[in-house]
Amino acid sequence: MKDFDVVVVGAGPTGLVLAGLLSRAGVKVLVVERRIDRGDRPKAVVLHAPTLELLDSFGLLDEVTDRSIPLERFAFHLNGTGSFTADMTGLDTHLDGYRNMPQPILEGLLEKYALGYGARIEYGVSYLSHEAGDSGGSDTVVRFEGYDDVRCSYLVGSDGPRSAVRESLDIPMAGRSLSTSYLLIEGVPRELVGRDEVGVHVGANGMVTMMPIPGDQVLMAGPVVNGLTLDRGASVPWRRIADAIDTLGFGSRLKLAEALRTSHYSVDLRVAERWVSGNVVLAGDAAHLNTPAGGQGLNLGIGDALALSWRLLAALRHDEAELLAGYEAERRPYATRVGQTTFLAPLIDRMRSAVDVNDPAVRAELAELALSWSQLYPDHGNRPGARHDARYELSAGARVPTSIRDAEGRLTPFLPSSDRVDASTLLWFDDTEPASVESDLPVPPVREVRRVARPATDGRVTVPDGARGLLVRPDRLVAEAIGS
Ligand SMILES: Cc1cc2nc3c(=O)[nH]c(=O)nc-3n(C[C@H](O)[C@H](O)[C@H](O)COP(=O)(O)OP(=O)(O)OC[C@H]3O[C@@H](n4cnc5c(N)ncnc54)[C@H](O)[C@@H]3O)c2cc1C
CATH class of the missing domain: 3.50.50.60 (FAD/NAD(P)-binding domain)
Incomplete structure (x- = not known):
């Protein structure tokens, strides 16, 4: 027992x-x-769309909405060059953008x-x-x-x-430690600016990320001073952090009227x-x-x-x-x-050497980064042809969106989020009855057959030629396209 x-x-x-x-x-x-x-x-x-979708299926979306703030993009402000942006809206989800909580x-x-x-x-x-x-x-x-x-x-x-x-x-844990300590400060900003973005402010000697949080506060984070490393548990005087932030040269935009809580942690890039x-x-x-x-x-x-x-x-x-x-x-x-x-140093170097903020190569890289950071398209980077036109196909291993955008940007509901991990779903595009919903794959039994419109071939999301339906696992990944 x-x-x-x-x-x-x-x-x-x-x-x-x-x-x-x-x-x-x-x-x-x-x-x-x-x-x-x-x-x-x-x-x-930061809560990205897949997390928000799951919280929605938990019945928590109203509370999440009340206790978080909506954001639309990640912005990179380079002192002297201008601002580059990764737009997180217009993606395939009924909960567009992301939220800070x-x-x-x-x-x-x-x-x-x-x-x-x-x-x-x-x-x-x-x-x-x-x-x-x-x-x-x-x-x-x-x-x-x-x-x-x-x-x-x-x-x-x-x-x-x-x-x-x-x-x-x-x-x-294979990988490496980045030698710089990240400092975190929650506080009240002197100026309420950039409330719809996470802004990465890059100076010559370091950078600070400003993350708006509820209650007109911000969380500031980053390797304020490149190369600064602190012992675990060391306390960092707020004055010292403020002086370091001043040296980045962004003036009052990065000043706090009041610091409420601070912490720091060391950053690693490792996988078990x-x-x-x-x-x-x-x-x-x-x-x-x-x-x-x-x-x-x-x-x-x-x-x-x-x-x-x-x-x-x-x-x-x-x-x-x-x-x-x-x-x-x-x-x-x-x-x-x-x-x-998440290792941004090479991208920031490319921004520094870009002719201007409309540099097409940097813009394409940021569009790609936005898709990746959204975590809505986990297999996107696996498909060589899919990288630059941002299109991807709902074949085995792809994540099925809650809503799909057409070429005009209109959203059509596709598969609602669910907290049932004991059931798979059969999405059926055909006007016939599916003959059988059994599969040899080790996925939970199909409890629901949903009839949906086949995604348009001119939208971002397509299905394999000849597919009559999709067998979808509880984690929303396509187990197999049926009839293709
Ligand atoms: C100071 C700080 C700032 C961060 N800032 C960011 C950020 O800005 N953006 C970002 O993406 N990520 C950030 N992270 C990382 C992010 O918080 C983690 O990715 C996230 O918390 C991972 O969730 P988790 O549940 O896997 O692990 P954790 O949140 O670490 O939870 C693990 C839990 O296990 C408990 N535990 C440990 N050992 C034992 C044990 N032997 N027995 C019982 N319980 C144990 C710990 O107390 C902890 O509560 C930050 C982390 C820290 C510490």
Whole structure:
């Protein structure tokens, strides 16, 4: 008799989303969190469209809208040259653009959702180790500090950058550390400017990113001074940060009337060499680390949770840990590619040497970056022909949009977001009845057949020639195009 089906270590966004999705599907989940409370330390803020779509399916969109602010672009302001922009609107989603919400507020909402479906969440409890139980198979005993031993079938390490679960498996994080410390300051700006953008202000010796957050405040972040490295836990006097920001030369635009909270962290570009080891799985920052550029880390972790949830459910139901293998095979290469898009130094060098802000090569690169940072098109970069005209095809592995834009930019609803990870969907374009909705692929059974209009061939999103429908997994990826 198991105490829990799944033990999740870490109540960050990744662990909480996973706990919510699994509990919703009837799985018995325990989340343990080392901190005694959530705190209000500044961390990530950017919520991209796929995360917003998932929050919509959780019934949380109204609260998210009330407690976040909408944004339209990432802007790069180069002192002396002008401003370059990556426009995040006009994409294939019913929730266009992105929103900024402080991470502790998001975690509070996610926790409420998970608790509502019966997940157990224990604060002040640290994972220590795990070992095989005596019942064979996936039976596992997990040991903690601050809690009794627990027996479970699957253990998930979503315990952040210094993951103790990853260390217990002896899995290295390949990659590199960037030697500069990122400083974060939440405060009240002297001037309320650029409220619809995240603005990266680049000076000769460093850069600062201004992220508007609710309550007319901003989160300022960045390697204010290139090469500055601080010890973990070191306190940084606010005056010193303000002086460093002044040297960037953006004047009152970057001045704060009041600093409310500060923190700093070191930046790494790393990916764990393995994500799955038998019945133990890594997700979120425990599996990958990137720079804060483009607000990728938190959204990537939530995507991991969605990709893992339906596979864990299948592995539990069929008692087959092998069903988890596809998770690492898909998410690890994707996380590696996303990490590369957050290393901005080469792009900023190209902006510095561009003739002007309309430089076509830089503009094309920014358009590409916007598609990638939106995380709406995870397989886009895999298709060589798709790169420059921004078109992509809904064949196996592509993510299915909630709404699709036609050539005039009009949105047509396609597949609404869902929090059901125990069901696949058959999207059917044909006017005939589908003969059978069985598939040999290891995906959950089809619970719904939805009739939708075939995307127009002149829009950005197309379907393979001859496809009569799409079998869509719970994480919205096409399992296979049918009839092509
Ligand atoms: C100061 C700071 C600023 C950041 N700024 C940005 C930003 O601007 N943009 C961006 O994209 N990303 C940023 N990040 C990264 C972003 O916050 C992460 O990508 C995101 O939090 C990942 O979510 P996660 O749930 O995978 O991990 P985490 O949020 O790290 O959650 C892991 C949880 O596991 C807990 N834990 C650790 N060890 C144990 C243990 N042994 N037992 C039990 N619990 C344990 C931790 O206490 C933590 O709550 C920032 C991170 C920090 C720390």
